[in-house]
Amino acid sequence: MDFDFTTFPVLETERLTLRALNLEDTKAIFGLRTNKEVNEFIDRKTPKNLSEARAFIDLISNQAANNKGVFWVIEAKNNHQLLGTIGLRNFEDEEDYAEIGYEIHPDYQDRGYMSEAFKEILKFGFKEMNLKTFEAFTHKNNNASKALLEKHSFVFQPERTDEGFVNNVIYKLTGNN
Incomplete structure (x- = not known):
């Protein structure tokens, strides 16, 4: 799979624009990534200040520049x-996976x-990136996330585990549904 995100794929829905993250988003990203409710079910390092939020934006920008991920x-x-x-990341060539x-x-x-954005990203992944499989890793108690995944035809994978994240469950979508 050879992707080229150097020309960033801006997507639009009825109510939303899905665009590249940039440094003008620093305060908003800091607010989102430090929000207690958002982080309730996410095991990640939260930024301590705007400088760390900018470093996250740089990391995301570099992933897109190196075609390792795309983050809207x-x-x-x-x-x-x-x-x-x-966003989409952890691409695997053999399975046309993200x-x-x-x-x-x-x-x-x-x-x-989120459902509106999800639909557009899945469409983009299937049609423009020729992906065949999507997986999502979510906390076992995040009922809103699990409902979103099920709404978009993702199937719970009870036999699988997310190594290093004992509270996560895995959902999978295969084929162009």
Whole structure:
């Protein structure tokens, strides 16, 4: 799989623009990645300051520049507010595979934004990237995330475990559903 994200794939839905993360997003990314509710089910290092948030943005930008991942800001069209993020990474050639990851600020949950973004990313992955398999790793108690995955035809993989993350469960989507 040879991807080229040097020209970033900006995607649009009815209410959203999915665009590249940039340094102007530093405060919003810091707020999202340090939010207690967002992090309740995510095992990750949270940024301590804006400098660490900028370092995260640099990391994400480098992944895209090196075609190792693609990470979109979910932005509302009506007010250009950063609502959350969604991305694809951990590509595997043999299986035409990518892992999908996502987060949304609590102020914008339960409004269908993530589902709208999810649908567009899956369409992009299947049609533009020719992916055949998506996997998502989510906390076993994150019912909203599990419901989102099931809504988009992901299937729970009870026999599999996420090495190093004992509380995570794995969902998989295969084929162009």
